[in-house]
Amino acid sequence: MSLREAIAELDVESLGDDMHALVADLFPICRSITGDGFRQTLAILDKRVPLEVHEVPSGTRAFDWTVPPEWNLRDAYVADLAGNRVIDVRASNLHVMSYSVPTRRRVTRSELDEHLHWLPEHPEWIPYRTSYYRPDWGFCLSERQRAGLSDPEYDVVVDSTLEDGSLTYGELVVPGETQDEVLVTAHACHPSMANDNLSGVALVAFLAEILATTRPRRSYRFLLIPGTIGSITWLSRNEAVVPRIVAGLVVACVGDGGPLTYKSSQRGDALVDRAAAHVMRRRGGSVRAFTPFGYDERQFNSPGFDLPVGCLSRTPHGEFPEYHTSADDLELVRPESLAGSLAAALDIVRILDEDAAYVNRHPKGEPQLGSRGLYPSTGGRQAEEGVLAMLWVLNQSNGGRSLLDIADRAALPFDAIQTAATTLAEAGLLAVSSERGDDDG
Amino acid sequence: MSLREAIAELDVESLGDDMHALVADLFPICRSITGDGFRQTLAILDKRVPLEVHEVPSGTRAFDWTVPPEWNLRDAYVADLAGNRVIDVRASNLHVMSYSVPTRRRVTRSELDEHLHWLPEHPEWIPYRTSYYRPDWGFCLSERQRAGLSDPEYDVVVDSTLEDGSLTYGELVVPGETQDEVLVTAHACHPSMANDNLSGVALVAFLAEILATTRPRRSYRFLLIPGTIGSITWLSRNEAVVPRIVAGLVVACVGDGGPLTYKSSQRGDALVDRAAAHVMRRRGGSVRAFTPFGYDERQFNSPGFDLPVGCLSRTPHGEFPEYHTSADDLELVRPESLAGSLAAALDIVRILDEDAAYVNRHPKGEPQLGSRGLYPSTGGRQAEEGVLAMLWVLNQSNGGRSLLDIADRAALPFDAIQTAATTLAEAGLLAVSSERGDDDG
Amino acid sequence: MSLREAIAELDVESLGDDMHALVADLFPICRSITGDGFRQTLAILDKRVPLEVHEVPSGTRAFDWTVPPEWNLRDAYVADLAGNRVIDVRASNLHVMSYSVPTRRRVTRSELDEHLHWLPEHPEWIPYRTSYYRPDWGFCLSERQRAGLSDPEYDVVVDSTLEDGSLTYGELVVPGETQDEVLVTAHACHPSMANDNLSGVALVAFLAEILATTRPRRSYRFLLIPGTIGSITWLSRNEAVVPRIVAGLVVACVGDGGPLTYKSSQRGDALVDRAAAHVMRRRGGSVRAFTPFGYDERQFNSPGFDLPVGCLSRTPHGEFPEYHTSADDLELVRPESLAGSLAAALDIVRILDEDAAYVNRHPKGEPQLGSRGLYPSTGGRQAEEGVLAMLWVLNQSNGGRSLLDIADRAALPFDAIQTAATTLAEAGLLAVSSERGDDDG
Secondary structure (H helix, E strand, C coil): CCHHHHHHHCCHHHHHHHHHHHHHHHCCCCCCCCCHHHHHHHHHHHCCCCCEEEEEECCCEECCEECCCEEEEEEEEEECCCCCEEEECCCCHHHECECCCCEEEEEEHHHHHCCEECCCCCCCCCECCECCCCCCCCEECCHHHHHCCCCCEEEEEEEEEEECCEEEEEEEEECCCCCCEEEEEEECCCCCCHHHHHHHHHHHHHHHHHHCCCCCCCEEEEEEECCCHHHHHHHHHCCCCHHHEEEEEEECCCCCCCCCEEECCCCCCCHHHHHHHHHHHHHCCEEECCCCCCCCHHHHCCCCCCCCEEEEECCCCCCCCCCCECCCCCCCCCHHHHHHHHHHHHHHHHHHHHCCEEEECCCCCCCCCHHHCCCCCCECCCCCHHHHHHHHHHHHCEEEEEHHHHHHHHCCCHHHHHHHHHHHHHCCCEEECCCCCCCCC | CCHHHHHHHCCHHHHHHHHHHHHHHHCCCCCCCCCHHHHHHHHHHHCCCCCEEEEEECCCEECCEECCCEEEEEEEEEECCCCCEEEECCCCHHHECECCCCEEEEEEHHHHHCCEECCCCCCCCCECCECCCCCCCCEECCHHHHHCCCCCEEEEEEEEEEECCEEEEEEEEECCCCCCEEEEEEECCCCCCHHHHHHHHHHHHHHHHHHCCCCCCCEEEEEEECCCHHHHHHHHHCCCCHHHEEEEEEECCCCCCCCCEEECCCCCCCHHHHHHHHHHHHHCCEEECCCCCCCCHHHHCCCCCCCCEEEEECCCCCCCCCCCECCCCCCCCCHHHHHHHHHHHHHHHHHHHHCCEEEECCCCCCCCCHHHCCCCCCECCCCCHHHHHHHHHHHHCEEEEEHHHHHHHHCCCHHHHHHHHHHHHHCCCEEECCCCCCCCC | CCHHHHHHHCCHHHHHHHHHHHHHHHCCCCCCCCCHHHHHHHHHHHCCCCCEEEEEECCCEECCEECCCEEEEEEEEEECCCCCEEEECCCCHHHECECCCCEEEEEEHHHHHCCEECCCCCCCCCECCECCCCCCCCEECCHHHHHCCCCCEEEEEEEEEEECCEEEEEEEEECCCCCCEEEEEEECCCCCCHHHHHHHHHHHHHHHHHHCCCCCCCEEEEEEECCCHHHHHHHHHCCCCHHHEEEEEEECCCCCCCCCEEECCCCCCCHHHHHHHHHHHHHCCEEECCCCCCCCHHHHCCCCCCCCEEEEECCCCCCCCCCCECCCCCCCCCHHHHHHHHHHHHHHHHHHHHCCEEEECCCCCCCCCHHHCCCCCCECCCCCHHHHHHHHHHHHCEEEEEHHHHHHHHCCCHHHHHHHHHHHHHCCCEEECCCCCCCCC
16 A cells, blocks of 8 residues: 555544553553663554564663663662652652662661752652663652752661663664655653653554554554664664665644744755745644754764654654653653644655656646646636646656745645646646655755 | 937936827727737837737647737627617627637627626626637626626627638837947737737837937837737747847736836846846835746746746736726826836846946046046035945946946936946046946846 | 853953043044054054054055045144134144145135035034045034034145155064954044944054964964055055954944944855854844945955955944944943953954864763763763763764854854863864865865
């Protein structure tokens, strides 16, 4: 089945509830950049889409980085001397700073405070903190909870392991007619937070599931990886794949109630940037210039690769108050937002797949559309969108301009221009251009 | 006489009444894309400017098109069974759909309705309809008139001929110093409608009459043609001329009370586009991006030719409510609008004719203008427009920038810059550049 | 000492009073484009910075110009027949038109009027007028003063000399590591007016004094010249220097209370233009497009040189009402404005001196900043400006983009980007690029 046919058969809006249910399934797991939580996450996703699971041993070099020891957590709490757990990871994964080293000691209240993280501006919320590369331990808690810690001493227990193991990531390649690849990634390393980034994980999983049923023009590569170290590790192991990547999307924070946002690649005018900008215009979203911070697009856009990879979000990272706190929960993420984000991603994917350049085979004057049944036979009235789209395609199809170029210039939907091109090609008026290939012009 | 001198001698504003009188002379004629109405129109125009009349036989191939049979109309009406003409082409040319096939039959009221065209939103107006390429007959009438048709049967008579004959168009070439050509065209195929497009016909005729008295730098070619099939036919018979066309204007709807509008060529930055944009800024008009619908610019801008031909209008086609109806009459068109449009066209033509690049012959520092009487001898005051224009011309004249480039950068009128250049050239400070030729850079 | 260190040691804001004192010292002198007033001005400046004084003989050719006779004034007045001086140059230098020829005669009141200059719109102010190249005499006075001239005859005395002598200008070159030069000039030919242009003279003198203590990367050339004829004369004698000039600033009207204004060079996108635009954005100033009138940038930007020389001002010439009148006095010029303008000039100079392109030595993915102590070890929070600046420098440093390019793209201060680059270079993550040299790319 072609990508277009597969998408036409979908009722994308109806998928929002299923996407939300997947987010809810994944929410309780204690994930980090390595460890069993990440593996458990991939196992749940594997029920939807067959993921290839990769394990990269601790200590493996990845450019300037080294895969860290694997971290697993059995238990973590702070207890008063009577043995009551006053901070307890069983209540929330966020209570323990990710990658906290194994710890079992009695500390004074003031010593404890040096290891606590809280948010004065949000007294009910627990912040999310990590210390992947500096050995340390810490607990995160609400301001209100901290106010109750009035004993002189506490017992701290972090029952974690930090040992040689591996970094895990999941990968799925959907082969297309060409070897050109579109990369779609999400980071899946955050513990119990829904928008950042289980929403992204769900979108990538659903998109992969849809595309896996099709034979698209380009190949699609889906990655579910730990943030930063995951993309760097993947890049270091796949340098041969990199030259084939013609477009990419990092997906994150796509479940909240905000409007769609696309952050451009460093290049700014790559095909994926123009495709996404077209979709944002049509769906009321906005486009932002590239910045070298955010998610894994940082790595894909580093100057040694400079890949045309943008980032699809709703409210961008750090701009919603619940960001990196316990308030980024299952209520923040809405089924209709998830479905709308998936629909936007499918729109972008369709443009990536269908954009092509044609040559008008009757370039001298307009061909006579009326005699081919393509033009209203009674003259004198104003033209309709379908006719305008055909006239635009005929006028602009000199072999060097693609359908997306034409749609943007005509300020018409890509779909209308693509439909017009199909009609004209069927009528023998348009031929595929050999001037522009499949690459990212 | 130079073009500049000829224009300087004119009182363009006073020509509005004459232009309107010409529109009024041409208004009653029953025109179509072929036939005696078109010939009669050219005969009237020939009294002002000597037109070469071309006849292209029916059946002649023109790229993807074929010149249609010639259509002539003797009479057309719908009569009740008592013989009263209830729709009568003698009342308005628009009553019969153009190219209606010969018909003489009795029809039921409901059968008649399938051949009627009316405008519910404008109950008093008769619409204009055509069926050039699908054999059919039809009548156009006001909504009010249609409401009165309450008999069960009517007699329909279309006393037309649709036979081998020819397509007619008029042409005038005013030779210039170079073979480069400026193309100025109007469609002259519409029956009794004043703005679309007798206003355009009148402007082209007056412009041709003015230029015919001069020896311009470039050659000018004026065409009065039937819309679409006329430009396609002309192009197919003049492929050798096409490479010489460096600029062009399609003129239509230039008589209504709206502000001036220039629609750019497909290229968007051709000399004619920049010249017209300059004139629009000076005359309170606006510039629109190219679209591949409208008038014969569709054909000139088709990808096989891609000629730098724009369209000069006031209110563009389809945007005034009277468009393609009987309300596009002699009152809609105003003498002052016609004259103002002619003045704008002359401004554009002057830039096309006079734009040139110069070289500053004293490029190191400013030359001493004061010693040549070109600069106020008492210093300390602010400079005037004439002095500023000279300083701009001296600063920018490196051989690669034309006077229009300079006028646009300086935000000064082309006329001021051209006058400054003439003054400086006469003072020996400026020489014509050989870097830029006459072509459309 | 490096330029950066020298600037870091300065308290620029505190220099405003000294700059104003210098303006006040220079104010009483009767200056013109030649003569002892100009020499006296340079002698006072020489106490701050060692100026090389050049004397160019009258009659020397300078491109299209000739160095005029030297003008000196001993006395000038208009007296009534009773011998009372009713206009007296001892009251204001502006009373005599600059370059007035020696004159001693009795004139009627109406004959006198032909030689008077006044400002009806400002009845208390004396205008500034010159007649350098047409032999004439004249007096400037307030409207009120003129109203009192009711006698039938007056005695006119201009006790001037206009004889072979020389044109004088001052020059200081601060040698840098490279022969590339930055040109900084002010016209110093105006008599008692403070903003135009003793403010410019003071800024150039202070800037020269600061830079003379340093060893900058580029060489700096400071010129204090008479307007127009001075820059033309300098250019004609220094054609071998011209190719080394990579940036330049003409400084004028930098003491009034208006916001900063930078007028671009003709090129518009030269390094100095981009540096100044960056500083204007940071300091609330504005950028204007080049125009070929104003000050000596007219000459430096003439097409035979087309040097990247802009103009730094506060309120531009002719836009403050006191321009070229006696109201341009010591009160119009404010210490804080002078100091702010000097600070802006130093900001521009720092960018000219420090802008460079680097290459990221770990271009594949981000290098691990945390392990080098350059990244916060606790993750989860938003990044700070210093970290963002490092990420921008790493992402953009492909050898072809300079720090200023990066600062502009990141919308961060040049200083933050430059500091980040220094930090990264010290950590071995960045190397100087050989792709871009010291020239004005």
